[in-house]
Amino acid sequence: MNLNRIDLNLFAVFDAIYTAGSLTKAADVLCITQPAVSNSLARLREMLNDPLFVRTGHSMTPTPVAQNIIVPARQALALLRKSVQESHTFDPLTAEKSFNFASRDLLEASIMPRLVARLQNLAPNISITNYEIPRSQVVSAMAAGALDFFTDASTFTDPHLCKQKFAQDRLVALARKNHPALKNGLDLDTFLRLGHINVSQRKSGAGPIDIALDKMGKRRKEVMRGQHFLTVPSTIVKTDLIACLPFHLAKHYDLAIYELPFEVPPVEYFMYWHVSADHDYAHMWMREQIMEVASNFKPH
Structure with a gap:
């Protein structure tokens, strides 16, 4: 047949x-x-x-x-x-569903724990998975139904994706406690003199800190460049290096936090999803939960 x-x-x-x-x-x-x-x-x-x-x-x-x-x-x-x-209704209390996310360690460490805690009460049978995926594969993974959400601090434009800003933060400098060069605080000269850890998914290229310094005709001393924010604290505590991290992540570590001695635009976080899921009831409900969790996010 x-x-x-x-x-x-x-x-x-x-x-x-x-x-x-x-x-x-x-x-x-x-x-x-x-x-x-x-x-x-x-x-x-x-x-x-x-x-x-x-x-x-x-x-x-x-x-x-x-x-x-x-x-x-x-x-x-x-x-x-x-x-x-x-497909036209969604009951979180009885729904059995898994949502797939692609978020960096920064958002996984800050948003995911709060989201999971919320889901435990509202939707006990819903699970979430977070994994890394190259940006070049995001659209195809979403179109295939293998990925529900992509979250990032950078803008990502594609006609097949919907986008929504869900949080904002500020960058601060992070250093080990009792740093010998920071007894009197962090001024611009000290900031430029100290070695830096730069966190970026790109092998090279300027980030928001470097762009802000370039406008002043300045340049920082990059000693280490890595992909993950969560490797920064263990390196800082053993060295005299400093790093610029979003405040909501930096505040969780037993390290010294300093305001930057120059103006830097805030860090904006966006979530992306495929246009085919834009009116899906389960997907809309999950977006509401992410926004609710992010609304309690205090960058100060």
């Missing part, structure tokens, strides 16, 4: 005939004409190579083949109806 020829509508007719025991009654249940029911039955008979029903008096008696397939056919139809209904 060629699966490409299967029309689910035929099985809806099959179920109606089996239940009603009559083509006429089945037509009434389905709100279609009796010839339409007869035509659908003929197509199904040809596809399954079985008469399916034989006339006995004024009723249609199912054949052994019909009796064998009625249960799985009804289960398939029920599953399809349930899926269609759930």
Whole structure:
């Protein structure tokens, strides 16, 4: 049997005939004409190579083949109806679903714990997964349904993606406690003289700190460049290096925090999702939860 020829509508007719025991009654249940029911039955008979029903008096008696397939056919139809209904409604208390995120360690460490705690109360059967993915693969992963959300501090423009800002923070300088060069605080000269850890996913290129310094005709001393924020504290505590981190991450470490001695634009965080999920009820609900968690995010 060629699966490409299967029309689910035929099985809806099959179920109606089996239940009603009559083509006429089945037509009434389905709100279609009796010839339409007869035509659908003929197509199904040809596809399954079985008469399916034989006339006995004024009723249609199912054949052994019909009796064998009625249960799985009804289960398939029920599953399809349930899926269609759930696409228009979403009950977080009963929903069983997993959402896939692609977020850097910065957001994983700050947003994810709060989001998981919230979900435990509102949606106990919903789980989330976070993994790294190259930016070049984000759109294709979302289109394939393998990725629900991509969050980043940088802008990402693509006609297939929707975007929403969900949080904002400020950059601060982080150093080990009792740093010998910072007894009197952090001024611009000291900032430029000390060695820096620069966190960036790119191998080279200027970030917001470097752009702000460049406008002043200044340049910092980059000693180490890494991809992950969470490796910074363990390096700083063992050296005289400093690093610029978002405040909401820096405040969690037992290290000294200093305001930057020059103006730097705030760090803005965006979440992205595929346009095909924009009106999905489950997806909309999750976006609301992310925004609610982020609304309690205090950068000071």
